[in-house]
Amino acid sequence: MNTSEKKKLSIISFSGDFDKLVAAFTLASGSAAVNYEVNIFFTFWGLNAIKKKKGRSFTGKGALARIFGFLMGGVNNVPLSRLNFLGASPGLMTFLMRKRNVATLKELIEASIALNVNLYACEMSMHILGMTKDDFIPEIKSVIGVANFLQYSEGGDRIFI
């Protein structure tokens, strides 16, 4: 809003759905490309997007957390927000994206990182799900709570996806 400062956009990435993650990282990388400061705050299912790629070998503490761990299979196992029927799977969408020469989710995440989008993990969600910073890709800047998120996103737009 203040023209003397850099424009800012902050995304709360709550959903772990494939299509919503594509939307979030398209918006993030596209905004960073036109010189916005961009923050993404991953919370709940959104944490899937930043999990290390090691399949479903979830390391959370506690048997119950492991059930959520199964649901949190990482970015290679995220579903579509709509019914996965008729073959309209994330795999098919990725196939179409490649065929159309559109960046895939993996490429959008890499582009966002290359463009210095700030990635934060939600402390409370991690606590509930029994996750630690070690479960995430090293590009995660830090683990923060609501107060810090509000502070970092102050003066810009906040979007919940």
Add this chain to the structure above:
Amino acid sequence: MNTSEKKKLSIISFSGDFDKLVAAFTLASGSAAVNYEVNIFFTFWGLNAIKKKKGRSFTGKGALARIFGFLMGGVNNVPLSRLNFLGASPGLMTFLMRKRNVATLKELIEASIALNVNLYACEMSMHILGMTKDDFIPEIKSVIGVANFLQYSEGGDRIFI
């Protein structure tokens, strides 16, 4: 945005999903705790969060509205936004939240009320669903439409959850 005024955050709580309500009230109470003025505008399924606790004895007028009433079982009956399989139910999540010493949804709602978060119910949704102000907890400040919501949320961020 204006530093001389109180910072403001307004949430449109559309989804009645357990996990999204946890996100909405975590954001609301966390913002109010750092001195934001916070408004929540409950609409459609989000109205579930503010229904009186009386099970499913929905009192809307008309047989058809009663079908929606069944779907609107109040905050003790809200589902997860993801498939409720493998025991990953709101009950399990509440159990984990308690075990981890994280505030539960009920506690987050109470905290939001204690921190003077303003709660509004959407006039149009109530009209469609055949609900009246009596169906809601007494802490609801008033029943408003889009124009009033825009006015109350003016000058701050608006987030749709």
Add this chain to the structure above:
Amino acid sequence: MNTSEKKKLSIISFSGDFDKLVAAFTLASGSAAVNYEVNIFFTFWGLNAIKKKKGRSFTGKGALARIFGFLMGGVNNVPLSRLNFLGASPGLMTFLMRKRNVATLKELIEASIALNVNLYACEMSMHILGMTKDDFIPEIKSVIGVANFLQYSEGGDRIFI
């Protein structure tokens, strides 16, 4: 934010769910009615809201895109975001809206257009899904990407629905 300019609200319409489209167009037409400049950026499933009414005869190029075409049946075939059980279908909701004398989705879209809400289609989603501008109602102002969306929505709120 700037009181000398027109207030601005921009909606990213991502979901093609009936109830979320009702929410988006209620917010859009309600804001336009109180003199906001309103932009809607239709992306992914949201593109359903602006498809020409010709049933499911999807004309995208490529057999795979046609599968998504089946899922993108246009605004007369959009589902509820919640389970369509117990008769709680978009048809029932439309019936209730009519009975309660609330504007239906079709009427909300017409009102938004009459109130000069700017409608934009997302270039990337169309590309993935093999759609062209001809697939949409003529009121679509233009087909744009993220950079243009950011530019048009600058200085106002952005809401993801």
